[in-house]
Amino acid sequence: MSQMLALVKKECREDIISSRGGLFYLAGAIVLSAFALLLVGNTELSLLDNAQALYLMSGLVLAIALLSAVIRGGDGFAGERDRGTLETLLAAPLKSNNMATAKLTGILFSWLVLFLLAVPYLWAVGSSGQNLVAAITVLFAAGTLLTSIYGGLMLALSARARSFKGVLSVGVAVALFSAVPLVLGPSLRQSAVGHLFDWLNPFALCTNMIDSIVIDSQGLEQNWSALATLIVYLALTFMIMNRTTRKVTL
Amino acid sequence: MNAIEVHSLSKSYGGRRVLKSLSMQVAKGEIYGFLGPNGAGKTTTLRILLGLLDSDKGTVRVLKTDPQRDGAVLRSRIGSLTEAPGFYGWMDAKENLDFYAEICGVRVSPTAMRGYLEMVGLDPQNNLPVATFSKGMKQRLGLARCLVHDPELLLLDEPTNGLDPKGRHEIYALLQKLNREKGKTIILSTHILDDVERLCHTIGILCGGILQYQGPVKEDLENTYLRLTRETKEHEPDVSFG
Numbered sequence: 400m401s402q403m404l405a406l407v408k409k410e411c412r413e414d415i416i417s418s419r420g421g422l423f424y425l426a427g428a429i430v431l432s433a434f435a436l437l438l439v440g441n442t443e444l445s446l447l448d449n450a451q452a453l454y455l456m457s458g459l460v461l462a463i464a465l466l467s468a469v470i471r472g473g474d475g476f477a478g479e480r481d482r483g484t485l486e487t488l489l490a491a492p493l494k495s496n497n498m499a500t501a502k503l504t505g506i507l508f509s510w511l512v513l514f515l516l517a518v519p520y521l522w523a524v525g526s527s528g529q530n531l532v533a534a535i536t537v538l539f540a541a542g543t544l545l546t547s548i549y550g551g552l553m554l555a556l557s558a559r560a561r562s563f564k565g566v567l568s569v570g571v572a573v574a575l576f577s578a579v580p581l582v583l584g585p586s587l588r589q590s591a592v593g594h595l596f597d598w599l600n601p602f603a604l605c606t607n608m609i610d611s612i613v614i615d616s617q618g619l620e621q622n623w624s625a626l627a628t629l630i631v632y633l634a635l636t637f638m639i640m641n642r643t644t645r646k647v648t649l
Numbered sequence: 650m651n652a653i654e655v656h657s658l659s660k661s662y663g664g665r666r667v668l669k670s671l672s673m674q675v676a677k678g679e680i681y682g683f684l685g686p687n688g689a690g691k692t693t694t695l696r697i698l699l700g701l702l703d704s705d706k707g708t709v710r711v712l713k714t715d716p717q718r719d720g721a722v723l724r725s726r727i728g729s730l731t732e733a734p735g736f737y738g739w740m741d742a743k744e745n746l747d748f749y750a751e752i753c754g755v756r757v758s759p760t761a762m763r764g765y766l767e768m769v770g771l772d773p774q775n776n777l778p779v780a781t782f783s784k785g786m787k788q789r790l791g792l793a794r795c796l797v798h799d800p801e802l803l804l805l806d807e808p809t810n811g812l813d814p815k816g817r818h819e820i821y822a823l824l825q826k827l828n829r830e831k832g833k834t835i836i837l838s839t840h841i842l843d844d845v846e847r848l849c850h851t852i853g854i855l856c857g858g859i860l861q862y863q864g865p866v867k868e869d870l871e872n873t874y875l876r877l878t879r880e881t882k883e884h885e886p887d888v889s890f891g
Contacts, residue, residue, distance in 0.1 A: 401751070405752045409748055413737070483735030484736065486731050487735050487794075490699055490724060490729045491724060491753055492723075492725035649701060
């Protein structure tokens with residue numbers, strides 16, 4: 400356990416101290432600032448009601464979290480392999496699926512930092528409305544589930560992949576495909592194909608859940624089916640990750 | 650008593666047999682020189698001994714443990730140095746050692762940490778990130794890292810890679826000291842025959858995936874080595890990596 404904690408500590412430190420981690424949060428803050436400025440300053444966007452502004456900001460935070468989970472998950476084993484540090488880790492008396500769990504914890508830490516960074520922006524665009532607390536709560540829950548699912552799947556892929564570049568291309572393609580519902584028209588989203596896509600896609604499930612809770616003021620109990628589906632996806636992810644990372648080779 | 654026992658070990662990569670029924674024994678407390686040309690299968694053998702690679706056939710026992718089954722437990726008793734040791738470039742030397750000690754489940758005091766760095770000829774006051782280190786400095790740090798959890802067995806793959814003659818001499822003096830005073834068993838994979846002659850008790854010459862010679866260091870080591878590698882090349886032209 401203490402060995403796993405040592406790896407978790409290293410992952411978290413690397414996330415904050417290394418130049419890659421710092422640049423990521425800086426880029427995230429710039430994107431969120433620009434979007435928040437648009438929401439309050441742009442003539443058309445400023446006409447949106449408070450709940451819609453919160454929903455859009457939450458969606459953007461989720462999209463950044465998705466991208467972060469994909470990149471960090473892909474980097475988990477394949478990046479270490481590319482940098483020549485995987486052999487060092489594997490030569491330590493630590494089981495490789497414990498290593499994967501530690502790395503997933505690091506990815507969740509990164510999500511937590513992003514979430515804390517996003518809270519002031521959510522407050523800035525939604526403090527005058529009534530759904531701010533609900534939006535922050537559901538964003539935290541959805542982001543945690545989403546980050547765990549995508550981060551876990553990418554770690555599983557990364558354990559088997561030969562290079563980070565390969566994993567990253569697959570990951571970015573999956574992330575873009577997952578974000579398709581954001582650009583689909585309402586009629587297409589209401590069709591059977593749209594519904595099926597929504598249920599198969601954890602990102603769509605999360606954004607729909609935020610939509611229901613923040614815009615339609617529904618409770619979590621009215622979204623139990625989406626939440627249950629996400630939990631099933633999470634369980635499947637853990638199974639896949641555990642199986643794939645049981646024996647990581649060089 | 651043997652620290653390592655390998656019988657009929659085979660390993661193939663993509664249809665190519667890198668190790669062909671390799672058998673070797675390393676006695677506890679000795680320095681074993683593992684020789685062979687590039688691609689002979691030395692690194693593959695070391696990785697199998699560490700449990701990082703699975704073998705196709707054969708039995709392997711390292712410190713009476715099967716590395717394939719209990720690799721994680723076994724690795725707490727082994728220190729390994731790879732040909733090009735990887736480090737976290739954003740950490741300094743002490744932080745890298747500290748991290749490795751922690752994932753090995755060992756707590757090392759700052760004084761002991763400084764001692765390890767001094768032992769391999771690194772300046773403990775150097776707080777620069779490892780990314781700025783030269784190849785030789787990384788090699789020294791790699792050696793310190795494989796000692797930090799006080800292992801019984803050291804598997805060293807080209808430990809003097811990138812070191813100048815003085816550095817090589819220092820490292821070999823250190824290995825001799827570790828062997829004599831602390832009774833560490835050391836497997837040394839290298840190309841440098843002079844060092845093997847000076848340092849090792851027993852040698853194994855691996856060519857074409859087969860151990861062609863195992864025994865005491867011969868007086869005409871260079872000729873024996875060249876003859877064996879030449880003969881293997883003539884008979885096994887397709888063995889080219891490992």
